[in-house]
Each structure stands twice: as structure tokens, then as C-alpha cells.
Amino acid sequence: MPNREIVAENLVKRYNGSVLAVNDVSFRVKSGEIFGFLGPNGAGKSTTVAMLTTLIVPTSGRATVGGYDVVSQAGEVRRIAGVALQEIGLDPLMKSMELLTIQAQLFGMSRKQAQQRARELLELVKLSDVTDRRVGKYSGGMRRRLDLALALAHEPDILFLDEPTTGLDPASRRDIWNEVRRLNQQLGMTIFLTTQYLEEADELADRIAIIDGGKIVAEGAPAELKASLGSESINVTFRDVEAVDRARAALAGMADRMQADRKTLRLYLPNAAASVPAVVSRLTDAGLEPASLTLTQPTLDDVFLQVTGQRFRAEAAEVEAA
Helix, strand or coil: CCCCCEEEEEEEEEECCCEEEEEEEEEEECCCCEEEEECCCCCCHHHHHHHHCCCCCCCEEEEEECCEECCCCHHHHHHHEEEECCCCCCCCCCEHHHHHHHHHHHCCCCHHHHHHHHHHHHHHCCCCCCCCCEHHHCCHHHHHHHHHHHHCCCCCCEEEEECCCCCCCHHHHHHHHHHHHHHHHHHCCEEEEECCCHHHHHHHCCEEEEEECCEEEEEECHHHHHHCCCCEEEEEECCCHHHHHHHHHHCCCCCCEEEEECCEEEEEECCHHHHHHHHHHHHHHCCCCCCEEEEECCCHHHHHHHHHCCCHHHHHHHHHHC
16 A cells, blocks of 8 residues: 655744744644645644645655655646645636646546546536536536546545635535545545645544644544533633623633633533533622623634634634635
């Protein structure tokens, strides 16, 4: 069985000699694993992916993809890895069949083999009914699916997906999820996934890593990371931020950990439901009236908030609105 691991060892990337984009990043993605890679804007996520896919050279450290060094064996890395990056570069004047045939031929297939592979991929990504339409007339979601097909043209052992479902409707997003699972489960393909949807990482990834400020700040299986916060949380929302600070003081000592998020105070503790009456009592004694109080299980968004100090969903919403 081929080596399908991705290994990063003390990766560092500096720009202009002083801007430290990636700072001593190390991780190992096992063969046949789906690995989610998350982080706020500017955290070093895209720079790390660019180094792993041979687009830029590390300042120091080392990385291997499928056992090949990303610097000294970059050609071999490109041969065994498929890459679908966030910025889609498709010739708007060409048609999907033409693009996929050329892509497959670049990896050594005959024209007949390449055309057969192109037909298979167009069927796979549900574009076989628009092969006569120029790519420039495709919707954003259609271009995203075509980009995935291009990344799969040479049947790679390892696949890098950079926000593969951005701009897709929920049904198309589920189609991509199902295909990612099929590639992983049936072909044993290792998949390195960056995403702006935490639901996607939770649904697909065997393990995730969160990068912030150029460093890995959390790593593990989604269930493990969520369990590390405690079994439940009490979320108390107020009408202003000042009340959150007063509530934190009033509730001191009641929870294993408290986290303020704008107008909401979260209390993490093992038996949160039983503690709700005591929390309400203390807030009442302090003259504080919550706008709402809810009880929730920890989510990846809570993990992200804990390790980066910001919510993940808010960033995703800003990206979508841009």
C-alpha cells in the first residue's frame, strides 16, 4: 500500500524576513485519514497548505507528502497529490470536457483514456449535462465542483481541499461530503481539508488541528476536543456587555471555566442542568436579569472560541457576506 501520510516538522515561514506567518508547526496526518485544518483569517492556515502543496518553500523545517519532501521532491508530491484550492483558476472560454481531458493528459494518460476519465468525473460531480456550456457561464457552485473534478483527474493518493463547499447550496454541499467520504472509505485516500464550516469539519474529519497566530493551538478528534470543555454549558445572555462582567464576578467559583463572548457568558461544568437554579439565584441577588439562558452540549465552535478567543461562525458569516 502506498505511503499516504502528510508530515510537518517544525515548519516556519517568514515573509520579508520579519513577518512570521507560520511558527514551528508540526503534525502528522495518518494514511487514509480525513484531517480538518481550521483557523481564523491570517492565522497561517493558507500558508501552511501552500507549503504542503509545493506552492511556496518553507523558511525552515521540513514536510513530506506521501513520503516525498515538499522541497527536494516537489515533482513527486505533485504527481501523487490532488489540490483544489480556494481560488479557482479556470479558463472561462473552455468547456469542462476539454479542461478535464487536458488535465488527465498532463498526468500521462492517452487522449482516449483522458476522455474516459473526464466523462467519469463529470458524472461524479453532476456536471455531465452541461458539457456544452463554457465554464465562464457556470455558477459558483458548478465551478467549485469542476475544480474538485480537476483535482481528481489523476486519481491521487492524497487530496488537499481548501474550503471545497464555499458558495454551494446545502444539497450540493452534502453531495461533496458524500463524495469526500467515498474517496476516503473506498479508495483509502488521505484528505487534508480546510473549511469555514465547523459542521463540515465535525461531520467529516477523523481529527482536526486549529492554528492561530501561526501556531497549532489544539489538535485531536472532534469528540475529544468537545469533551475537554466539560459535558455541558450554561449560556447566559445579557442586554449589554457591562452586565457580562458583573455576572462573571457574581458567578465566580461556580463553574470549572467561564468564557465571555460579547453579550453572552458561558459556564462549563459537569452537571450544568442541575446548576441552573443556583446560577439564576446568584444573578438575581446581584441585581442582574438575563435576556436568555440556555443549556447546550459543547460544540467545535466552543472549542474554537476557547483556543482562539473568537467565534468561528462569525468569521464564516463575514466571508459569505463579502
